[in-house]
Amino acid sequence: MDVITNLxxxxxxxxxxxxxxxxxxxxxxxxxxxxxPGIGPVAAMSLLLPITFNITPxxxxxxxSGIYYGSMYGGSTxxxxxxxxxxxxxxxxxxxxxxxxxxxxAGPALGMAAMGSFIAGTLAIVGLMLLAPTLARFAVKFGxxxxxxxxxxxxxxxxxxxxxxxxxxLIMACxxxxxxxxxxxxxxxxxxLTFNQLELIDGLGLVPIVMGLFGIAEILSNIxxxxxxxxxxxxxxxxxxxxxxxKRSAGPIARGSVLGFxxxxxxxGGAVISSFLSYAMEKRLxxxxxxxxxxxxxxxxxxxxxxxxxxxxxxxxxLTLGIPPNVVMALLLGAFIVHGVQPGPLLMVQQPxxxxxxxxxxxxxxxxxxxxxxxxIGMWVQLLKVPYKILFPMILLFCIIGAYSVSNQAFDxxxxxxxxxxxxxxxxxxxxxxxxVLAFVLGxxxxxxxxxxxxxxxxxxxxxxxxxxxxxxxxxxxLLLLSPLLPSFQKRRQELxxxxx
Amino acid sequence: xxxGLRADTLTSALALGIASYITYQGLDLEVGTTSNPGSGFIxxxxxxxxxxxxxxxxxxxxxxxxxxxxxxACFANxxxxxxxxxxxxxxxxxxxxxxxxxxxxxxxxxxxxxKTVEPQSWTVSVIGAVLTTGCAWLVFVHWLxxxxxVGSLFEAG
Numbered sequence: 076m077d078v079i080t081n082l083x084x085x086x087x088x089x090x091x092x093x094x095x096x097x098x099x100x101x102x103x104x105x106x107x108x109x110x111x112p113g114i115g116p117v118a119a120m121s122l123l124l125p126i127t128f129n130i131t132p133x134x135x136x137x138x139x140s141g142i143y144y145g146s147m148y149g150g151s152t153x154x155x156x157x158x159x160x161x162x163x164x165x166x167x168x169x170x171x172x173x174x175x176x177x178x179x180x181a182g183p184a185l186g187m188a189a190m191g192s193f194i195a196g197t198l199a200i201v202g203l204m205l206l207a208p209t210l211a212r213f214a215v216k217f218g219x220x221x222x223x224x225x226x227x228x229x230x231x232x233x234x235x236x237x238x239x240x241x242x243x244x245l246i247m248a249c250x251x252x253x254x255x256x257x258x259x260x261x262x263x264x265x266x267x268l269t270f271n272q273l274e275l276i277d278g279l280g281l282v283p284i285v286m287g288l289f290g291i292a293e294i295l296s297n298i299x300x301x302x303x304x305x306x307x308x309x310x311x312x313x314x315x316x317x318x319x320x321x322k323r324s325a326g327p328i329a330r331g332s333v334l335g336f337x338x339x340x341x342x343x344g345g346a347v348i349s350s351f352l353s354y355a356m357e358k359r360l361x362x363x364x365x366x367x368x369x370x371x372x373x374x375x376x377x378x379x380x381x382x383x384x385x386x387x388x389x390x391x392x393x394l395t396l397g398i399p400p401n402v403v404m405a406l407l408l409g410a411f412i413v414h415g416v417q418p419g420p421l422l423m424v425q426q427p428x429x430x431x432x433x434x435x436x437x438x439x440x441x442x443x444x445x446x447x448x449x450x451x452i453g454m455w456v457q458l459l460k461v462p463y464k465i466l467f468p469m470i471l472l473f474c475i476i477g478a479y480s481v482s483n484q485a486f487d488x489x490x491x492x493x494x495x496x497x498x499x500x501x502x503x504x505x506x507x508x509x510x511x512v513l514a515f516v517l518g519x520x521x522x523x524x525x526x527x528x529x530x531x532x533x534x535x536x537x538x539x540x541x542x543x544x545x546x547x548x549x550x551x552x553x554l555l556l557l558s559p560l561l562p563s564f565q566k567r568r569q570e571l572x573x574x575x576x
Numbered sequence: 577x578x579x580g581l582r583a584d585t586l587t588s589a590l591a592l593g594i595a596s597y598i599t600y601q602g603l604d605l606e607v608g609t610t611s612n613p614g615s616g617f618i619x620x621x622x623x624x625x626x627x628x629x630x631x632x633x634x635x636x637x638x639x640x641x642x643x644x645x646x647x648x649a650c651f652a653n654x655x656x657x658x659x660x661x662x663x664x665x666x667x668x669x670x671x672x673x674x675x676x677x678x679x680x681x682x683x684x685x686x687x688x689x690x691k692t693v694e695p696q697s698w699t700v701s702v703i704g705a706v707l708t709t710g711c712a713w714l715v716f717v718h719w720l721x722x723x724x725x726v727g728s729l730f731e732a733g
Contacts, residue, residue, distance in 0.1 A: 129721045242633050246591050249626035253598050256619060265615040267605060298662055298693065299654045464694035468686050469708050471666070476712065479673075480722045488670040492663065499659075503650045504587045522618045534611030 078204060081423075085431030089439055094134050094432065101138035102440045105145020106447050109165075110153055110455045111466065116146040117512075118290035120406045121282045122477035124413070132414035133429050137436040139410050143403050144196060144386045144437065147346060148444045151188035151379050152455050155181060164346035164382035167354045171367065171374030178370050183316040187324055187372055189448040190316070191380040195332040196441040199387025202336050203394075204434055207423070211395040214420040219524040219531065220538050224548035225398055226517045226524070230510065231552035232341060233401070236348055237507040241559055244510045247501075251511035254279055255518025262526060274486040281409045283478045283491040284515060285402070288508040290474040291495025294467055296502060316372070324376035327357045331380030338381075339388025341400065346382040346389070353381035387437065393418055394430060398517075402509050405516035583645045584637035591630035599623030658693060665689065677727020678717070682709045 088094060108119040120139050127135030150165035155172035168188065175184040217225075230248050237244035257268045258278030269275040316324070334356065335349040357377040358367045367374050390407075392400045397419030399405040411418045416426055423430045448455075478491040498508050514521075532538045540546050602620025607613075669685045676684075686705035690696045696704070716722040 126716070126720045126722060240633070242629050242636075246626055246629045246633070249595070249622050249629065252622050253619065253626075260615040263615045265605060267615060267619065268601060295659055295662070298658050299656075464696070465690075465700075465704065468689040468693075468704070471662075471689070472682060472686065472708060472712060475666070475669070476716055476722065476724065479724065480716070483723050485670050485673060488673075489667070492666055492670070496663065504583050506587070518618075526613045526617065529610050529613055534609060536610070 078208070081427060081431045082204065082435060084427060085433075085435030086438075088133055088428050088432030089137070089435035093131070094137050094436060095439070097130065097134040097138040098141050098436045098440050099443055101141020102145035102148075102443045102447065104138075105142040105147075106149035106444065106455070107458070108142070109146035109149020109151075110458055115289060115293075116143050117285055117402050117406065118293070118474070119146070120403065121285040121290070122473050124282055124406065124410055125477060125480035127410055128413065132411070132416055132426075133432045135410055135414060136407065136429065136433050137440075139407055140390070140433060140437065141440045143389075143407075144383065144440065145444055147196075147383045147386045148189065148192050148448050149455070150382075151192070151375070152185065152448075152452070153459060155184045155188065155375070156456060157459060164350050164386075165379075166347070167350050167378045168375055170354070171369070171371050174368070174370035175372065175375065180370065183320050183372065184375050185452055186449065187316045187320060187376050188379040189445060191324065191328045191331070191376045192383040192448075193441055193445045194328055195335060195380040195384040196387055196444070197438065198332045199336050199339070199384040200434060200437045200441070203387055203391055203437075206340075207391055207395050207430075207434075210391060211420040211423050214396050217396070217420070217544070218542075219527040220542050221544045221548075222396075222398070223521060223524040223528055224539060224545035224552075225396065226521050228548040228552045229392075229398060229400060230514055230517060231555050233513055234510050235555045235558070237510055239505045239507070241556070243506050247506055247508070248510040248514040251514025252518035252521065254284070254511070255515040256522060261519070261523065274484065278519075279490065279515075280478075280481050280487055281406065281512075281516065282481045283487045284494050285406065285512055286474045286478050287491040287494025287496075288498035288501075288512065290470065290477075291491060292498030292502060292508070294471060294474075295495060295499040297463060297467060320372050323372050326360075327353070327373045327377035328380045330356060330360075331377040332384045335381035335384030335386075336388045339385030339400070340391050346385040349381040349385040350378035353377040390433075394422055394433075395420060397422075398520075399513070402512045405513055408516060581647050582637050583647055583650050584633055586647060588630045588633035588637060592627055592634060595623050595627035595630055597623075599627060662689070662693060674725050675727060675729050677730055678724035679709060679713060680727060682712065 089098065104119060104123070105116065108116060120142050123139065123142065127139065130138075147164055151168050151172065154165040154168035155176050158169050158173040172184045172188070175181060234241060234244040234248055237247075253268070255278070257275055259266055259276060266276060331349075331353045334353055335346070338349040338352065339346070354367075354374060354377060357373045358364050361367065361371070361373060363371075389400050389404050392398050393404045393407060397408070397417065399408045408418060416422070416429060474491065475488055478487045479485070481487055501508060528538065529536075538545070539549060598619055600623075602616035602618075602623050605614065605616030605619060607616050607620045665685060665688060669681055673681050683705050686708055687701055690701035690704045691698070713724075717724055
């Protein structure tokens with residue numbers, strides 16, 4: 076009953092005209108950046124984060140959330156029509172989606188992706204609504220020891236899922252923690268790694284770092300070689316899938332929703348990994364696995380459903396524990412903090428309008444996305460025809476505006492350019508930016524909780540292994556880190572390794 | 577000489593250097609004790625961990641079975657000129673932004689980018705630069721209230 080009352084309160088907030096407008100803006104921009112290869116949800120949210128300074132927390136968070144789950148919808152369009160994933164979670168959709176387009180079935184592929192996304196997105200919100208209050212009540216019992224161990228587990232999962240070497244990903248996580256500590260120490264007020272620069276006293280900005288590592292680095296990678304993007308010339312007609320398509324996709328949609336939801340909750344997990352796992356699962360369960368990779372609609376329905384379910388579920392650890400499970404949620408955490416709101420177990424009690432308003436806006440956003448994706452698919456296809464040489468100066472400009480407007484100083488733009496070059500070099504040498512960014516956000520929280528836990532236990536480390544939740548998290552993290560030593564686990568990790576960014 | 581070096585050897589050596597500096601900074605800021613951790617506590621231990629990790633990557637890179645990708649191979653077939661040119665343009669743009677202001681500096685930057693990186697006709701370049709700057713100004717400054725520099729040159733005038 077409480078849930079219904081709260082949800083009604085949420086709809087009251089979400090239906091306010093200003094919030095509806097920003098919800099629409101969020102899902103529209105999300106679909107747009109999902110469609111356009113070269114700029115992902117992380118870069119787009121960083122760009123728009125400073126803009127939310129001028130609006131209410133509700134409107135800001137609603138818009139940023141809309142960008143995230145909107146990009147999950149949009150990403151499938153490029154994957155199906157151009158064989159280029161608009162964002163990382165749609166990589167696997169390329170396999171069968173593009174083959175369907177080549178067989179003249181681009182319409183049903185796009186239609187099923189949109190419908191599956193809608194169903195999963197809605198189910199994930201129901202799950203979020205039902206599970207979040209219980210988890211928040213449970214999380215009130217968490218102390219610094221549990222928080223520290225949970226963050227270690229989150230970082231470890233992300234490192235484990237990174238492409239290539241775990242050692243390199245761990246190095247990046249260390250760099251991220253150190254960068255997060257730049258500025259004044261919150262306990263002793265000592266300046267750390269500031270090099271007597273006034274701009275560094277408050278620490279490094281999240282937006283310039285993310286824009287540099289994800290936005291500028293991507294542009295530099297594209298500029299370094301000629302990008303010839305081929306559009307598959309096909310008429311996108313008949314978006315509604317056939318009865319046979321629905322019959323084949325019903326199972327993958329149901330399984331993808333459940334799988335994506337539970338993977339989305341896990342710290343370090345997320346949309347990308349769930350789409351890969353869903354594809355693997357559907358192929359394994361299929362009576363005709365040989366059809367996969369040759370235009371099987373299950374290969375589109377499953378992953379597209381799973382990534383949307385995971386996108387919705389990713390809000391649970393952020394809203395109930397205050398711990399971002401991935402880079403996108405780390406940015407949302409930044410947005411909450413900028414607005415003076417601390418996500419965590421008390422959010423629902425202290426800011427019910429904000430919490431339930433965001434949840435209700437997701438229902439509305441999902442309906443908006445269905446409307447945007449079905450009839451407007453032709454418009455998105457036209458947009459894909461804009462050459463990258465015309466697009467990249469515009470993306471560059473948006474990055475500059477995003478970095479500058481955080482604190483209105485050129486220093487942040489220089490910082491973004493520096494991280495752009497670093498991100499570009501990291502890409503060349505096989506170092507992942509995602510562990511760095513998540514560790515950058517978690518670094519100060521990790522430090523605070525570790526120091527508090529040690530002060531409380533008078534320097535005794537045993538509570539970390541004696542308290543059950545903490546012990547489970549640390550044992551799980553240790554097992555994950557040791558798993559590459561076993562060849563079979565190493566093989567499995569390579570299969571799952573993805574780029575969260 | 578450096579192009580023939582294995583990529584992992586160079587990057588791990590660099591990471592080792594950075595890790596050593598972080599560890600030193602941690603010590604300098606005071607590590608403290610486990611019951612009363614100081615400002616340098618996390619820096620020190622993170623630095624040490626990073627040093628151990630990069631040291632391991634360094635040793636692995638010297639083994640015969642290691643990834644043989646060299647520095648040269650990582651940067652083969654790259655249009656270096658274009659990358660450096662765009663970066664130089666962006667640095668110059670940031671440098672003059674406060675003086676020329678957002679509108680003038682951005683129009684010039686976009687015009688140069690359109691006209692020189694992947695050369696477009698003058699018509700496309702001029703229309704692209706003016707339209708993009710105008711739309712950006714309208715959306716960010718006028719509608720969303722983002723504060724972008726007007727330009728000290730114009731303010732003085």
